[in-house]
Amino acid sequence: MSSIPQTQTADDAAIASRAIVWVGDLTVQQKSDVLESTLFAQLAADKQYSSATEEDTLQWYRKYTDTLGSIGWVVSKADFTEVKYDRTEGTVHDTVLEQLANDRTVSKALYASVSRALLTFARTGSRSDAEKVFDSASIASSSQFASFQIAVASVDDSGDVILTLLAWFYSSNKTVGNALWYSWKNATVTMKTSTLNMTLNSDIYAQVRSMIHNKLNDGNKFDLLVPLSMVYELTEPACTVDICVEKLRMY
Template sequence: MSSIQQSQIDDNAAVAARAIVWSDVLESTLFAQLAADKQRASDNVDNTLSWYKTYTDTLSAVGWRINNADFTQVTYNGTAGTINDTVLEQLANDPTVSKALYASVSRALLAFARTGSGSDAETVFDSASIASSSEFASFQLAVASVNEDGDLILTLLAWFYSSNQKIGSTLWFSWQNATLDIKTSTLTMTLNVDLYDQVRFSIHDKLDSANKLGLLVPLCKSLISSCPQLSLILNSA
């Protein structure tokens, strides 16, 4: 076998391995989301916080080890603005947010914007993120990466916000002459692969039998095979 052929085999194996890793992220977080949806409402801040606890408890049960969890209340007093710009502004001003994490979120927002208004990704995202009153929304931006030790790390950045103006689009909502109260959460987790190996196929089969795998709408196909970091947008309500 030539060195070129061996290199191609190695590259194909690496792509396959990354596909499995990202599939674990997508399916485990969707499973936790659906479990939380079944038990908790998410139509206001208090209910969403309860929803979020059920969500993270489920993630812990299937193999995610929580390393850090922080909640912050932010009052945004801009006379006009958009949610996506506010998200980037908050991250830019947060000393705990690395440049790599900020760049990953920026790329995820850009990829989402490029899907276009009314896209499948936006429809799924908004239908799950905006409360029936259209005055409250919650969402997550998630970044998965593999560290030097080969551990899969997931950082979940969540935002919960309300407005007296009708929210038509979760991320592109804009307002004028209003004060926006936002609660944010940062959750960092590491996947215990040995534990997840025990439930991987069960989780996949449950999602498949419930016809829920269609909720995993890719923003950009190239993200699935990107390395070493993958940016995702996950709806959280």
């Protein structure tokens, strides 16, 4: 059964609450499983933690990943780092791309998928439905703290769905208006990043697929799932940092 109608999963990326999810190489059913399971886990964490502060968000993230584990996602690797940026000015999306480009553990394929997901999101336009959903979930009530994720799904040689979940948590003494497009001047931004690599146990997830879909549907939560349409050729070469940053600034 395909939980989400095919017209909603035909795109290669989607916003699922505070996550940008790249699902380009997956089947319709696999896309549905990734999007619904990640959204479900976020909502489960939302019930217990507000994400209003860094500590709350760390607790939220633990609940989020625990929920993913309980519905069939098997975590194979987890890394957590903290970075303090002392630049007098910058933007979050610049920082994300530069960090990934400088991380030797990040493959070219992963970097390409993240950059394309960001470009696709940027091209939805300011105050689009996707941006409204994303910022509403990502930005704390104080407007000085935000957290978001970029998730890249693919299929390995065994046919299993794997997910690289990249998360960012950051605070600033300036008002955060857009979680991903936030820019700062004369401020210090403190950022934590987390990377999780997971594999979906399809047998376990098959047992909870209908339950998850029905809970999302009954709670009218599918409005938090916004497909992103591709508006450029997938054959376009992967961005270098400078090229990707420049393209993002154009939107």
